[in-house]
Amino acid sequence: MRKVYESDRRIWAKQLLSYRVSLLKCDRHQRIFLICRSLASSTLVAILSSCSFQPDSVTLSSGTAGGFYNRVGEQISNSTKTTVGLKVSNLDSQGSYENLQRLLERKVDFALVQLDVASEAMRQGKVQAVAILANEYLQMITRKDSGLQVFADLQGKRVATGTPGSGIRFTTSQLIKADKLQIQEDAADFERAFQKLNTRQIDAIAYVGSVGASQKLRQQFINDPNLKIIPIQKSLINNLTILDPGSYQSATLPMGTYTSRPPIPEQEISTISTATVLVTRPDMDKNKVGLVTWSIISTARTYSQFYPELQTTEASESLRKGLFYIHPAAQKVFEEGDPRAAFIRYWQSNSDLQAGVFILVSTSVVGLLIGQWRKQSSQKLLATTVNRINELKNLLTENPQEALKGIEDLRQEHRLRFIDGAVTTEIYEQLQHKTHIFADECRLILERQRKKFVMDTLLLLDEWQATLQTDPDVALQKLGQIKQDYRDMLLSDQVDIEAYVELMQLTLMSVMTLMPKSSQG
Template identity: 20%
Template sequence: MRRFGFLVLLVVILTAALSGMAFAKEFLSIATGGTTGTYYPLGGGIADIINRNVPELQVTSETGNASAANLNLIGTNQIEIAFAQNDLAYWAWKGEMMFKEPFQNIRGIGCLYPEHIHFITLKKNPVKDIMDLKGKRVSVGAPGSGVEGDVRAMFDVAGLKYDDMKVDFLDFANTTQRFKDDQLDAGFVVAGFPTSSVMDLATTTPIDLVSFSEDYIKALREKYPFFKKDVIPAGTYSGVDHDTVTPAVVAMLVCREDLSEDLVYTFTKTLWENVRDLDAVHAKAKLITLETALDGLSVPLHPGAAKYYKEKGIAIPEIK
């Protein structure tokens, strides 16, 4: 009888252990951006898609400091997946611009939507071209941010230096506040339109957006091919009644190289098979499509993501 009781107890313990194994989850975190930006709500939407459709994964969307900080987290193995601009992902992978060493463990999952250069000025100011910035008060983005990296690249092509103007290193919120206080002549924001900080500014302050010439954009793309030509349509922001021709970069999802092929394949497949669920999360989601998933890719794909795209007949670009 005692032996029978021992066997029953052993069966119970083994059953409980196997049950626990069956329901064990793998935990992933996605680094996004601030709560007022686009990365944050989309990150939450992607986490929800994976959690609802893949029981063995538990994905959490984390607030973050956007591209540069997110890439540092990936590069130092502190987080599994992150949002980042494709230009900064390239610089992080190569160890250029604001990155002092290459993070060669960065891998791509897919590209999402364009993020546009917002070259903002006040309607009363005589700033109509990038060369008009000489001698002006200009916000070039927070130090080491994606915005500042893009501005440095654009100034490089234009032949401008920070010494040519009165430069302030300001984030989105402080840039718009300085405009409201009439302490800036021009400023740069890089984000998918419409972005809330610029919308808020335009409702209280007569602003304008400056277009870039065809020749300038061609020269920019020749030196920095991850930029693309795009347009912010008239009426996107109050008082800006003309189309604005401007460079854009691309928001993308990146991950660590050491994540398993099966895990990243499952993540990628589940995201794209349910991507239209994101339409209810943010207006920018309508631009996220499988057809453009590799447009603007700037780092090598993770093998798990590459496996999915190959199954869908999508050519994998070579990244050098």
């Protein structure tokens, strides 16, 4: 991978050198385009294909309103908003299983799940972890007078195993299967389950959650001191942790976790735990994954209410402890830190990039200076052209042909300067507009003169015809004078060659028409 990056840097540096020449030859709009394109290319290479824009929102499937997962989701939303400016839409759900299904069906971007619920999807490559946010303990709650002492005593009993779609239901079913128990499952929710336990409609309640994090559970123990937690036998714990070490760990619920007097539990309770994991899909936008990961790491202490270890351990280690399938973008943030600082790190370690940016900046400055010079030069040319047109206007009355020749020469000069790049497109269009108007004015005056010459010729021919009838010798002299006048006008550019030929043809036609009549007379 490093070789690929180095190759990209060399290619990018060569492109910058070619831009240096191009920038000096193109007009203002082309130069701006090349500068923007080269800056975009450098940014893409620098952050190694990460997104160039800041995402504004993502969706998260958490848990029931006010519940443990929902509170974790709210904390994630607060973290991302305050640290990276990313909005997290926290969606309610029934728990881990529903969250995972939403993620797999691409209905959400992230999901909070128990690790045991997501393990199979992780092994299949369908989801990847972002961070561990808590350790959830299985707690089997019953009444002190129920006669139940350990998990194995649940054989044939009525047990509230959690609502459909919840992680509690999934974990409880895994333990029941592993211990080969036959029980009567009840799908009551949290509040209803405790009501049934108090009225002896069920024998036990399964709960999976962070130690002491559930205020609702704590309140149940305070309100009813006859509740107790029964342990899981060591043989079952060992079986689960050996068969699925990525999902379950042996754990101990400390004495007095929920109340100190009387202590609940009354002694340490052996159980299992599974992690609360924020997961996403492998194809999730790397930039978003990186930002979410960094927001959690940088505010890790605020998650200690769910994950007490974060108070005393290094955050980046605790947040990924025991995870096998971590999203690459999250792993990179754990190792390198804030993803928004990636360009700074890349800059510091990349001399090619530094040299390239120096070339780009210096070339851009030179290009802008040249552009400014061209602009000033063009403005000066525009003013000079206006003065030249005013001078040519003085010739319009006496010699419009010379004025037209002068303006056409000026237009050709502008055209050549534009081709050489000495005149901007904007100024060239203004010059063409001004000279075109004056050239049209010259042509209009010339056309009027031509028509006047034709009318004058007709009058002369009428006069010559009358003279031919009375004095042929004088008529011939006048004919010679008419021809000489035409030549003088042609030589003085008062008429063009086309008008001269037309006048001569008109004169010749008159002579051919009238001479026979004169001879007959």
